[in-house]
Structures are given as structure tokens and as C-alpha cells.
Amino acid sequence: MKPSTRSLEGKRFILSALAFILFLCALASINEIRFDSLLKFGRCALSNLPSQSHNASSEISAASNSSSSDDIRILIGILTLPDQYQRRHFLRLIYGTQSPAGAQVDVKFVFCNLTKEDQKVLVALEIMRYDDIIILNCKENMNKGKTYTFFSSLPEIFNSTDRPYPPYHYVMKGDDDTYLRLENLVDSLRPLPREDLYYGYVIPCPSMDPFVHYMSGMGYLVSWDIAEWIRESEIPRNNLEGPEDKVFGDWMRDGHRAKNRYNAKWSMYNFPEPPTRCTHELWPDTIAVHLLKNQDKWIHTLKYFNVTSNLKPSKLYHIP
Structure with a gap:
């Protein structure tokens, strides 16, 4: 066989092999086969081809490795009391049935x-079953530093060499009478900075300027670097007593922190009844509804947002 003929057949073989691999790629996408497994197969097949074919394999591998997850990591700490067992179980239903896309949202009870x-037994059982409780080294209090202890403890708890840094991009302090719609929360955070951020519902109710006062305790969020600053700075450590959410705003002002602020009003608001300057009717763009002080208000809110719409049909039950 002439050398030119052998060269021509070699090129045909290479083209045929590449076409076969492309066919496998298409098949994988149809059947949702893991792409990394396909790459291993492709590298194996290409290893027997002439050297010029290895460039294609390297490019495919590099393209695969260059893609990285941009998931937002959020920690929501719901400040509550040890004896609130039924409320915690209820909220586990509320948040356990929400799965926002492109985000890791961890809800912890604090x-x-x-x-x-009885607390030592029952709370220990909760931790064994759900692993969603943070017990701070403090005495229960309303306005004497519980919020400080929460934020200042987080770096020591979660910073670790065996997990990403920061472990969470954002940390939220929430109330146990607030309903958070996690998908809407995540969507509102996507375009925002991940450093020096202070996010929430601006107080007083008529205000729309997040740089004047502070964020309501229904639920406010800061970036991880602010939690680290709270741990390290003397400013919050020396100013603990008073209405905690207002005191938190004082820390931000006195420390010249939170240059990035986001007012989530009116996607965050109080339950419509009784009507006040902090309320309005329920609406689809909601991120948070506050002051759900009884079961009737919770049920009214959950029905409005049709939270059971994804209930799968089954012969095991019938719910009209």
C-alpha cells in the first residue's frame, strides 16, 4: 500500500473515531448519563489514536473542569426557645418542603x-434526628446580647479547613413567627454583593432608606465578613444592651460597616391583619411574612401561596 494511501486511511480512522465519540455525547445527553463518565471513556478511546487527537481530549477535559458551581450558601438562624418543640417541628415542615434552585440554604434553630x-433529653433527640440546632453559650435573654452571641459564635463554629470559605455567603437572623419563601429570597440575593451587605426590612415602616435606621427583626441578613467583624470588633462587644435589632444597626453605623445595603420592602412585611403602616395584602412577590402569631394566620398564608401544589397523587391518601 502506498504511503499516501496509509495516511489517508489513518485520517479516515481518526475522523470515524471522533464521530463515534460525538455520537456517544449526544446519546449521553439524551439519557442523562454523567458527563464525567463519558469523558473517561473518551480518554480511553482516544489514547489509542495518533498524537494529534490528544489535543481534542485535553480541550474537552479542560472545559469540564473549568465549570464551577455558583450556588449561594445561606445560613438562616431562627432565634427561639428550647421549650418551643412544636414550633420547631412545624417550621421543619415549612422549610423542609422548599428547595430553591442554585442555592444551599441551611435553617438552624438557635x-x-x-x-x-427534659430539655437535655428532648433537645438531644432533636439533634440526633435533625441536626439543625445551635445551642449558644449564654443565658436566654431578649435584649442583653443573644443576637451578639449568635453572630459572633458563627466563625468559630463554621470556619474550617475542610469546607469552602466562606462557609456561607450570607447569614440571616429570623423570627419563628416569620414565613420565609426561600426561592424568592435567593433570587433577590443573586445580583447583590457578597461582602459588606446588610439586607432586610427598613425600620421605621414608612422609611425606604436603609442607611438611616436599622432592619426589622422579622429577618435581616448580613454577609459572612460582617459576622467575622462582629466577632473581632470591640464595638459590638461593648454595646450589648437594648433593643437588639436597633443595637445591631448601631454597630453597623459606629463601625462604618455595611456599605452595601438592600431594603427588601415591600416583599417583606407584616401579616395584613390588623392593618398598620407595616402591613399590606399578601402578594406573589413575597419574600417574608411576619407576625404569624397563631395557626390560623399560618394556614391563611400557606393557602394563599398554595404550598401543597406539588403534592403527588397516591392511593395512600385523598385530600380534596
Whole structure:
């Protein structure tokens, strides 16, 4: 066989092999086969081809490795009390049935040291079952530093060499009478900075300027670097007593922090009844509804947002 003929057949073989690999790629996309497994197969097949074919394999591998997850990581700390067992179980239903795309949202229940024998048993069982409780080293209080202890403890708890840094891009302090719609929360955060951010519902209610006062305790969020600053700075450590959400705003002002601020009003608001300057009717663009103080208000809110719409049909139950 003439050398030119052998060269021509070699090129045909290479083209045929590449066409076969492309066919496998198409098949994988149809059947949702993991692409990394396909790459291993492709590298194996290409290893027997002439050297010029290895460039294509390297380019495919590099393209695969260059894609990285841009998931937002959010920690929501719901400040509550050890004895609020039923409320925690209820909220686990509320947040356990929400799965926002492109985000890792961890909801933790936060309270101070246990003081009773029944708490030590029942809370320990909750931790064993759900692993969603943070017990702070403090005495339960409303306006004497619980919020400070929460934020200042987070870097020590979560910063670690065996997890990404920051472990969370954002940390939220929330109330246990607030309903958070996680998908809307995540969507509102996507375009925002991940450093020096202070996010929430501006107080007083008529105000729309997040740089004047502070964010309502229904639920406000800061970036991870602010949690680290709270741990390290003397400013919050020396100013603990008073209405905690207002005091938090004072820290931001006195420390010249939170240059990036976002007012989520009116996607965050109080329950419509009784009507006040902080309320309005429920609407689809909601991020948070506050002051759900009883079961009727919770049920009214959950029905409005049709939270059971994804209930799968089954012979095991019938719910009209």
C-alpha cells in the first residue's frame, strides 16, 4: 500500500473515531448519563489514536473542569426557645418542603444553654434526628446580647479547613413567627454583593432608606465578613444592651460597616391583619411574612401561596 494511501486511511480512522465519540455525547445527553463518565471513556478511546487527537481530549477535559458551581450558601438562624418543640417541628415542615434552585440554604434553630432535665433529653433527640440546632453559650435573654452571641459564635463554629470559605455567603437572623419563601429570597440575593451587605426590612415602616435606621427583626441578613467583624470588633462587644435589632444597626453605623445595603420592602412585611403602616395584602412577590402569631394566620398564608401544589397523587391518601 502506498504511503499516501496509509495516511489517508489513518485520517479516515481518526475522523470515524471522533464521530463515534460525538455520537456517544449526544446519546449521553439524551439519557442523562454523567458527563464525567463519558469523558473517561473518551480518554480511553482516544489514547489509542495518533498524537494529534490528544489535543481534542485535553480541550474537552479542560472545559469540564473549568465549570464551577455558583450556588449561594445561606445560613438562616431562627432565634427561639428550647421549650418551643412544636414550633420547631412545624417550621421543619415549612422549610423542609422548599428547595430553591442554585442555592444551599441551611435553617438552624438557635437558643441559649439548656436549663432543665427534659430539655437535655428532648433537645438531644432533636439533634440526633435533625441536626439543625445551635445551642449558644449564654443565658436566654431578649435584649442583653443573644443576637451578639449568635453572630459572633458563627466563625468559630463554621470556619474550617475542610469546607469552602466562606462557609456561607450570607447569614440571616429570623423570627419563628416569620414565613420565609426561600426561592424568592435567593433570587433577590443573586445580583447583590457578597461582602459588606446588610439586607432586610427598613425600620421605621414608612422609611425606604436603609442607611438611616436599622432592619426589622422579622429577618435581616448580613454577609459572612460582617459576622467575622462582629466577632473581632470591640464595638459590638461593648454595646450589648437594648433593643437588639436597633443595637445591631448601631454597630453597623459606629463601625462604618455595611456599605452595601438592600431594603427588601415591600416583599417583606407584616401579616395584613390588623392593618398598620407595616402591613399590606399578601402578594406573589413575597419574600417574608411576619407576625404569624397563631395557626390560623399560618394556614391563611400557606393557602394563599398554595404550598401543597406539588403534592403527588397516591392511593395512600385523598385530600380534596
